Amino acid sequence: MATEKVFARKASGLVRGLSMVDAFGVGLMNIGLSPSMFFMISVGLLIYPGGNLIIAAILGFLLGGISFPLVWGILGGSMPRSGGEYVYNSRIISPLVAAAESFGNAFAWVLWICTLAPYVVNPGLTMLFGFLGLDYLNEYVTSFWGLFLLSSLVNLLGFLLLAFGMKFYAKAQRVAMAIGLLGTVVCLLVLTFSSHEIFVSSWNALAAKYSSLDYNAFLTAASQAMTDAGAVLPTTWNWPDTIGLMIAGSWLIIYSYAVAFIAGEVKRPDKTLLGGSFFACLIPTIIMVWCGIVLYRTVGYDFTVAASYVDGAGAGLAGYTFPWSTHFMGLAAILNQNPIVLGLFAISFIAFSVWFVAMSYLAFPRILFAWGMDRIGPKWFTDINYHTATPIKTMALLFVIGEILLVPFCYYNDFRAGFVVTTLEIVSVFGVTAVAAVMFAYRKKVKNIWDASPYKNWKILGIPVITLAGILNLIYLTILFYGFFFTIEGFQWWPYITFAIIWLLGIAWYFFWKRRNRKTGIDVDMAFGELPPD
């Protein structure tokens, strides 16, 4: 059929304008490339030293990189509204489950501030100071007060990026993305265009300059440190640790789900969301595979593991006196001492991390706004500032809660805190949405939506693709949950007890507002109640 068979009359209506490239950009921004790579390499190899970065990245893509775009793309393409998972879960499962899930999600956004604002300081600022020869400042910035005050400034910066409205935010976003991507790619190019011999000789030259351990001595000392900590420096990779490393690399996949928040604005949502989120998983995977290849080739397999272990443990290594740590950008810095290039590495990391914090100020007020509209929260949750059209009051609330929770996070300052937030999201956001995906084709209450879905006829062996994708997604999420929950020693129970309390609080919150509003004659169930069309 060559011609477009539709007639339109003069009536107000929007033409959806966002392309697949735009959708890809939104997914990629939410992934935050270099902090996610840092998390997989330094934190992942600390816990799973026998993991293979290349195989873990590919495995993660095969399990999550296909099922995530299918679940979020098909749900978004079938219900093209810009409300994210709340739209799907409230319609397919139930409004109560969607409300409880969004309570957990709101808390997760607060925790991202507490996790990632300190990332801006360490390893972000410490990396910058180390690269620029200002490493004497690191002692101050990584002390409790230094970390807390600087993290508070990052928290304030996140607030200000949104406080002046979306136009300002959008401009800042483009700058952050450009710097972030450029720094990461340049870092990998530096590693790509150097040989192992050059790396070793460069390391040894710097070791002489800083009176530090040479290449072999570092390897020996790191191996001993690992042995002392009950670990072993592997000579080759193994499958259990590679699966563990895949779990640590999940940030590179799962946060592509942000495309769901622009579903109402994209052209051809049936193709754009699916394609945008697929490429937002594929490109970071390719970059991570590229990173793994050049690290193993240029730096060496065992040295990469040893260096990442030392960086992830964060306790330093006796005799190692380079002014920066041995994360993947620090390893690239061995090969290029140009201060502009080094500054770009560090600033790209900082830009992505700051961006994560700003994203909390975008998402959290919108969740509270939805609660306010549904009357499961105070009316002021829906207040919008006249001049900037921003929800200043709920943003201020987020700032205050963020400040309070920054105290324990800065006190303990453990990179692994990111695992905690992701675990909360696995259950409260991704898990619930995967269940909704499994149910979508069979749920009577959304039959009309399914019948109109462009994916209705997508089937494998008679089973709808969305159902299969939901099941694959649940398998992937179960592996992630198991990994986060059971395999991280010494970091197991308190966050999960907190989660249980949060979910109980979410249910209590819902019923408190339901009861309170009933007294004034308003039944909260009206906000979600099914209305029969016939």
Place this chain on the structure above:
Amino acid sequence: MRIFFVSDIHASNHCYRKYLNALKIYKVDVGILLGDLTGKLLIPLVEKAGGGWETNFLGRPVEVNTQEELASLKKTIEMVGYYWIHLTPDEFNAMSSSPQKQDSIFKRLALERLTEWMALADERLKDTGLKVYMAAGNDDIFEVDNIIQNSSTMVNCNDQVVMVGDHEMATFSWTNPTPWDTPREKPDEELEPMLEVLISKIKNKEKSIFNFHAPPHGFALDLAPQLSKDLIQAVDRKIHVGSLSVTKMIKKYQPFLSLHGHIHESRGIQKMGKTTMINPGSEYSEGVLRGVVLEIEKGKLKDYIFTSG
């Protein structure tokens, strides 16, 4: 007194039927259904050479081959607020090159659907004692008013002041100019005197309700994506597109409640002085009825809840 207010259902059969049912389910005393009431797209179901029909629907090509598939497609088209028509390939080509013919068919189908709606309301609301006020929006052709006028249960309140409980309600369907050159739009300078004439009919302005399709300019109720010359929406820039004259009238007369629609994506509530301003938004294209239930007691807005059914 409990009011259920909805706007912009744009010919969605699903939303309209849900609205009629919601009046009873929400146990309301008064219903207000503000425009836009008519649809925007006409889907031609073009006969294929070997049997069956083909068209474009929701941005993609669709082919149906059996009567069951055809009936299902028609129902879905009506659910999302579009119209359909059977055409041969020759008729389709003739219609494609004739904007006048397209206009006349649009008009006929829009009025037919609205007539069906009025008949359904008369059937379902008869003997319920419910009072339901209805008015057009800027997208609606002028003939729409007569169709509502002929209903025995719906009250056409457009450009009038009617009593809603103890409160006078003024209704206005016009908006400030849009990029689409719709039937009921004028510059704000022309809207202002029209609004002044309408509001002058209200005796107690502080206790009155403004039921204006256009939202006031400069609030969270009138934010829409900025458009390019080709009417493509911007990636992340939103601008205020409401009416300055509506803002002026609310500021000047301070009714206790001001109801609006027009900007589907700006669902919200905001205060300006003593006035509570509400836009319930619209999600008609997915068959979801968005609205707001208002509890009014002793001349004040006691409480409210936004609904999505």
